[in-house]
Amino acid sequence: MAQIGYSEKVMEHFMNPRNVGTIENPDGYGKVGNPVCGDVMEMFISVEDDTISDIKFRTFGCGSAIATSSMVTELAKGKHIDEAMEITRKDVADELDGLPPRKMHCSNLAADALHGAIEDYKSKKVGK
Amino acid sequence: MRQIYLDHVSAMPIDPRVLAFAKRYVTNDFGNPSSLHSAGLTAKRAIEDARQRVAELINAEDETCIIFTSGATESNNMAIKGTALRNIRKGKRVAASAIEHISVLNPAKELQKSGFELTLIPVDQAGIVDIGKLADILTEDTTVTSIMYANNEIGTIEPIEAIGEIVHEKGLYLHVDATAAAGRIPIDVQNDGIDLLTMSSNDMYGPQGGGALYIKPGVKLQPILPGGGQERGLRSGTENLFAIAGMGEAARIAKDEMGPESERLKGMRDQLIDEISKIEESYLTGHPTQRLPHHASFRFSRIEGESILLNMDMYNIQVATGSACTSRTLEPSHVLLAVGLKHEEAHGSMVMTLGRSNNAGELPIITKAVKETVQRLRILTPM
Numbered sequence: 001m002a003q004i005g006y007s008e009k010v011m012e013h014f015m016n017p018r019n020v021g022t023i024e025n026p027d028g029y030g031k032v033g034n035p036v037c038g039d040v041m042e043m044f045i046s047v048e049d050d051t052i053s054d055i056k057f058r059t060f061g062c063g064s065a066i067a068t069s070s071m072v073t074e075l076a077k078g079k080h081i082d083e084a085m086e087i088t089r090k091d092v093a094d095e096l097d098g099l100p101p102r103k104m105h106c107s108n109l110a111a112d113a114l115h116g117a118i119e120d121y122k123s124k125k126v127g128k
Numbered sequence: 129m130r131q132i133y134l135d136h137v138s139a140m141p142i143d144p145r146v147l148a149f150a151k152r153y154v155t156n157d158f159g160n161p162s163s164l165h166s167a168g169l170t171a172k173r174a175i176e177d178a179r180q181r182v183a184e185l186i187n188a189e190d191e192t193c194i195i196f197t198s199g200a201t202e203s204n205n206m207a208i209k210g211t212a213l214r215n216i217r218k219g220k221r222v223a224a225s226a227i228e229h230i231s232v233l234n235p236a237k238e239l240q241k242s243g244f245e246l247t248l249i250p251v252d253q254a255g256i257v258d259i260g261k262l263a264d265i266l267t268e269d270t271t272v273t274s275i276m277y278a279n280n281e282i283g284t285i286e287p288i289e290a291i292g293e294i295v296h297e298k299g300l301y302l303h304v305d306a307t308a309a310a311g312r313i314p315i316d317v318q319n320d321g322i323d324l325l326t327m328s329s330n331d332m333y334g335p336q337g338g339g340a341l342y343i344k345p346g347v348k349l350q351p352i353l354p355g356g357g358q359e360r361g362l363r364s365g366t367e368n369l370f371a372i373a374g375m376g377e378a379a380r381i382a383k384d385e386m387g388p389e390s391e392r393l394k395g396m397r398d399q400l401i402d403e404i405s406k407i408e409e410s411y412l413t414g415h416p417t418q419r420l421p422h423h424a425s426f427r428f429s430r431i432e433g434e435s436i437l438l439n440m441d442m443y444n445i446q447v448a449t450g451s452a453c454t455s456r457t458l459e460p461s462h463v464l465l466a467v468g469l470k471h472e473e474a475h476g477s478m479v480m481t482l483g484r485s486n487n488a489g490e491l492p493i494i495t496k497a498v499k500e501t502v503q504r505l506r507i508l509t510p511m
Contacts, residue, residue, distance in 0.1 A: 035472035
């Protein structure tokens, strides 16, 4: 059953999202969106030697909000934080074989949540 | 997985009997009703028969009160713009309930550009027009007041008879959009004091691309589609013979079968409402009893409607939502906001509308799928 507007890959990630959940005492935490707009994403990361060793997410939102969150965790896991910072919204959409045009902005905030988590990690590290 | 279609408010199948009846008007009896030869007369007769059937469905004074259109959107445009522009001497104001369909609200907004005022009539939390306030809100310069018979998103049936009395005490015209109600519940335009009534063919198992507007004798309208002068000069364009004949047959069947069918659907609807309301943080939207017999609508906290729709589709169950994520404007449904829901609450809506294809055996499958869907999406949510 292909959904009109969504690629099969989006639907696959929507139905079987990777890395769902939370990390207790994460090294970095990022949250974007707000419930009024209909999308909220939070991202938890564990970092070892500046490499993302574990990543989890939770998302309130539409199909593409969930799929992009899942995809960004796959892309970021195992990557050096500098590399992970370079993951863009477009990369996420491309990896999912594209998103419908009107979904490109509001429900494609997952990369922002990831960047937020990395910034949080960096700021904590400086503080240490 | 067998399909369970629960989105009859969006599109309906054509009744096989309607198809069998109307087919000849695109194959053998395809004449132009304006032609004077025998093929034209056959077509003309089919249209007049259909007009009679549609008039009977709503107890119109006679069949000449019915004008065929291309569907509910055109009927609503005609009722709002046609009446306002023709009666401009009375004033430059139109009134509509805050939960009207966009094909009522947008023509009204278009009139605002040419100097008309739009009065929005508020509704309560169940979606019922505030009758107490109505008399104060409606001013003498209102050319047309539009209040729907029943709402497509929350199922609420409006107290049209009482509304009609108030509108007429003020000497104003009442337009009623009965797209979701016609063919589902009994409508009596004379008893309800309705001046203009919108109907859709497909919403009563007729062909798509067909609709009608009832116009009470004496109500004056300006045509919005000028041309060859068909439909008493009010709606030009060669008649859509297939859709019109089909709509007539659909109206006849609806009138015959409405009683037992709505009882059957009401039983299923109430079971759905009972079961789904047991889910934690789930709420019925619309009125608990004054609602369409086939309509069950809900909202769920902390999850989003498009995700609900997609997840239900994985069970091959089709539902609708008023979530912003599925709308062209990315704004949540104006109906859900008008009944007082916050944006974040309106995002989590789900609408189920039953039809002839549904049966009680499907109920456990549907409720199980809803429970699993809500549970899964709540695991994902950070809220």
